[in-house]
Amino acid sequence: MKGVISKSYGEKQVFSELSFEIERGDAVCVLGASGTGKTTLLNILAGLTEFQGETLDVPEKVGYVFQEPRLLPNLSALENLVYAGCERAEAERVLDKIGLSEHKNKRPKRLSGGEKQRVAVARAFACGAELLLLDEPFSSLDTALKIRLWETFAELWKEKQPTVVLVTHDIEEAWALGRRIVVLDKGTIVYDTRPKRAGYPAPYGEKTEEKEKLLRVLLGL
Amino acid sequence: MKKGIGKNLLYTLAAVAFLIAFWAVAWAAVGNELLVPSFSDTVKEFFALWTDGAFWVGFLRTLLRVLVAFVLSFVSAVGLAVISYLLPPFGRFFAPIVAVLRSMPVLAVLLILIVWTSAGVAPVWVAFFSLFPMLYAGTLSALAGVDKDLIEMSRAFKVPVKRRVSGLYLPAVTPYMIRESGAGLGFAVKLVVSAEVLVRTKNSLGGLIQNAQLYTEMPTLFALVVVACVAGFAFDCLGTAIGNAVERRLQ
Known part of the structure; x- marks a missing residue:
């Protein structure tokens, strides 16, 4: 590049x-x-x-992790990854790997600040950027x-x-x-x-x- | 949340009780049934209307006019607001036109419309000309309120337009638009009935009001006005309740 x-x-x-x-x-x-x-x-x-x-x-194919998590409030952690273009299976795998398997169906308002940022990192990696x-x-x-x-x-x-x-x-x-x-x-x-x-x-x-x-x-x- | 709803209901009931008390005082002070009928006579007349076929024909036709005016203005306002949002030069071109429509004295324009159309159609256009700028501005403001950071995130990840619309824009604007629609329908009832009264539309709530006034049937006149108020208020409340429920579900 x-x-x-x-x-x-x-x-x-x-x-x-x-x-x-x-x-x-x-x-x-x-x-x-x-x-x-x-x-x-x-x-x-x-x-x-x-x-x-x-x-x-x-x-x-670009992935971006911003200073703030920038997650859609109406979607679960997993759905946020799918929204950004990640394959569902890969999104689940990366969320599991990042330690969020129990939280993948929760919406952002039910996640802590650290968990939200982990979802944002998972989103960037899982979408094949x-x-x-x-x-x-x-x-x-x-x-x-x-x-x-x-x-x-x-x-x-x-x-x-x-x-x-x-x-x-x-x-x-x-x-x-x-x-x-x-x-x-x-x-x-x-x-x-x-x-x-x-x-x-x-x-x-x-x-x-x-x-x-x-x-x-x-x-x- | 339930505590808040109970408190709001209490305030609404207190306001209704105040209005009824004010009515009773006015009735006692005036002491003339031809000017201010009693609350009890009006209530009796209000329920008597429910068994009157002519009332239902008029009421349903007025509601139909309200719905037609609303659908016409909603579709055109949302469509043009989306174009203005996507193409700012079009928005700037269209802004003065909306400003003219907004400042137009619609009931005066009604006199022109009655020449061009008929007493059954003119009230629909009057409501359209008032609702359109209101819904256009509401839609633009809802679109402008969509989180800029999320729009930027969607651009960075190159999210397809269809998914952006369903995942980001629709959930963000829907609760607002439902509340705005409820308020718009309530406003349309007021406008359509006012226009019907002015142009004496046959088989309409406004026409019935006009007849009641002509024959000085004051309890009927007051009961019909109450029907118009209740219908407008019901649309407004329904819009707010559904809009809030959708918003809670989406968050």
Whole structure:
């Protein structure tokens, strides 16, 4: 997947010929401060936002995990997956795998915040997406639940190997889930690395020189 | 929930009791049956109407006019509102036309309509011209109220249009549209009966009201007005109750 894109909102230039290339089946975490265009980049990749641009080559089948679960209130967890285009059997299997087998027939209002976000993650994986876009999907969850979900996410990713672009401002999350980490600042890639870690996902709080360097890059923005 | 319904019913009964008490006081103060008939005489007349064939013919024909006006305005308003929602330039083109219809003095237009049509058809058009802008605005507002985040999610997952309509749009707008339809039908009763009175439509509730006024049969006149009020109120309440029930079921 590759592209060269430009995007501006009126006077404000978000990207000016941002060039990128992502290997098929890679998991890229995009780090950066608020307002650097991370969500705009995902929306362009999903085809939700127009861009003034040069070229963009993106797979047809896209899955998206938003900051909020965005589930239809009138449908059960399982029906929400079917609505998004997942095969029923595969939807049930992924919901079981993500630990929601008892809740699959419940509507969103009967699920906790964490359960709803797990349904959203299941929806993205179960629909056979070739490209998975995640916009700070775990930012509203407590640490324990977040770490459990990282593990589930990594397990599902290893099984299906979709191309992943995960946007976050949490260095721990990027370190845990990014097989490649990119730092974005003012619409430009300022740092790009393939970290060496102890497993996937990396253990929470792992300390390495490379991670320290990444932290210094972020602090210097 | 049941506690809330009981409380609402209590308030409604208190309001009805207040209106009856006000009527009784007005009747006692005026002291003239030709101006204000007693509540008991009106109630007797109200039930007597139920056994009167002419009343049923008039009442059912008025209801038919109400339904025809409602169906015509509902279909055209919903259809055009959907087009306006999907094609904003059409919506902008159509907005001034709706504004003209909204500000039109329909009972004055009735005088034109009676020339062009007949006393049986003109009340239908009067109701149509009032209901159409109301239902058009209601449908547009219901569509605009559909969760933008869910629309964006559906676009991201490339959900087919047919599934978006049945899974997202219909469940979101249906309760609102049912409530709006109930209110519209109630409003249509008021408009159709008013128009029937003005153009003296034969075999209609308005025509019966006109006759009762002509022969100064005040209890009958009041009873017929009560029938029109009850019919309008019933449509309104039914729409609200069904709309709320559907909304609860969908959530």
